Amino acid sequence: MVFYFKARPECGDYTIFMGLDKFENEELIKYGFPEDVWFHVDKMSSAHVYLRMHKGQTIDDISEGVLEDCAQLVKANSIQGNKVNNIDVVYTPWANLKKTASMDVGQVGFYNSKTVRTVRVEKKINEIVNRLNRTKVERKPDLKAEREAVNAAERAERKLQLRDKKRREEMERMEKDRQAELRSYKGLMVAEKMTSNKQIAATSKSLQELEEDFM
Numbered sequence: 001m002v003f004y005f006k007a008r009p010e011c012g013d014y015t016i017f018m019g020l021d022k023f024e025n026e027e028l029i030k031y032g033f034p035e036d037v038w039f040h041v042d043k044m045s046s047a048h049v050y051l052r053m054h055k056g057q058t059i060d061d062i063s064e065g066v067l068e069d070c071a072q073l074v075k076a077n078s079i080q081g082n083k084v085n086n087i088d089v090v091y092t093p094w095a096n097l098k099k100t101a102s103m104d105v106g107q108v109g110f111y112n113s114k115t116v117r118t119v120r121v122e123k124k125i126n127e128i129v130n131r132l133n134r135t136k137v138e139r140k141p142d143l144k145a146e147r148e149a150v151n152a153a154e155r156a157e158r159k160l161q162l163r164d165k166k167r168r169e170e171m172e173r174m175e176k177d178r179q180a181e182l183r184s185y186k187g188l189m190v191a192e193k194m195t196s197n198k199q200i201a202a203t204s205k206s207l208q209e210l211e212e213d214f215m
Helices: 022-030 063-078 126-134 143-188 197-203 206-212
Strands: 002-006 015-019 036-041 047-051 087-093 117-120 137-139
Touching: 002 126, 015 022, 015 063, 022 143, 036 063, 063 087, 063 117, 063 126, 143 206
Parallel strands: none
Antiparallel strands: 002 015, 002 137, 015 047, 036 047, 036 087, 087 117
16 A cells, blocks of 8 residues: 655645555565655654655755655654654655665665755654645555556657657758758859850851861
């Protein structure tokens, strides 16, 4: 089961979600999207909370309001973290999550610690948590199928972009050839290089002159 929440609407249409347990977290780790950002209470057990950014956005595009929503939700879903103040919540892009065979179910590491950020949560704000909980929806999605559908759509988009690129290159080549042909034609039509019929007649020998040359 995956729980879905809506971030504060004034910050835009953003979905926050988390798994029911560590086994669900394992699936979320495996089938995440490039736009997903992962949140967890630092040095304590907690839910794995994800924020799905809009396509093309990065971790730098998270607004303060949405960041606070995610941090509060993580704190509220940490048995230990929910009881104390001044905790740190770490967050990083889904692509930075590292999973090895030696790790326990639901456990993750990072490929690059420099891309892991920290936000301090002084205390639980019930108003925020309650607002998020009122938007909660439970679903049991086929995470693998969703990810495969995204992969297929991305492949189709790349194929379309490649086809458009080839078409543009062909059009540019044809235009270049046309311009070269025009330049060549204009060169042939330069007045200095042209000879009039009068000039031809003036320089041509008469029939009598040709006969005399032959004799």
